[in-house]
Amino acid sequence: MSRIGKRPVAVPSGVTATIAGQSVSAKGPKGELSVVLNDEVSVEMTDDGIKVGPRDDSKDARAKWGLSRTLVSNIIVGVSDGFKRELEIQGVGYRAQVQGNKLQLALGFSHDVHYPIPEGISIECPKPTEIVVSGIDKQRVGQVAAEIRRFRPPEPYKGKGVRYKDEYVFRKEGKKK
Incomplete structure (x- = not known):
């Protein structure tokens, strides 16, 4: 289990995040950013924030799980704080x-x-x-x-x-x- 990947990415107030397929985009007070995630991971919006998980239990999917969560976290922090x-x-x-x-x-x-x-x-x-x-x-x-x-x-x-x-x-x- 990825310790980083299993935590949801919290979306602060003033930031709007949208998910379209494998693309996650965020708009906030500092600007707008988007990232396209790998097909090995799934991304969904929940009450806690944005949840990233592996599509299956393959080694490749688990390897890209934590990275994908960090990329999503970086765009959220970038548009809110920089x-x-x-x-x-x-x-x-x-x-x-x-x-x-x-x-x-x-x-x-x-x-x-x-x-x-x-x-x-x-x-x-x-x-x-x-x-x-x-x-x-x-x-x-x-x-x-x-x-x-x-x-x-x-x-x-x-x-x-x-x-x-x-x-x-x-x-x-x-x-x-």
Whole structure:
């Protein structure tokens, strides 16, 4: 039994969810999202919320059960609250700022890195060394944060680079004489 899959997804007030076949769509104060679930799982609306279950007892259906429930949960949370990932920049002279619809990053290269902000995602820089990526689609927010981090991932000797706010960077000791 899937521990995640057997819990129903609660639909908060202000959010309307509709089920059409294998497609689940949700509309809320932040926007509208939909997801098409695999044919191996069944989805239905109950008094508790949206219930996801396997169609049969096959290994494939049980494997996709928890994932499908999480995808439905992500669209419900996205349209009601939204998602955000926080990044921090460490290094002398490393900084970020938003200019129009581009994120400008100074990361120790001979040139500044310009990252175009995708549609549906908002990026803010409360401090020159902090970046907050937010949006309603969890996958896209995580992907944008990963692409920004990829420009200069944290290195293990001095810890310089772009890292997630809660990320632990394993530090190595330098060369000895």
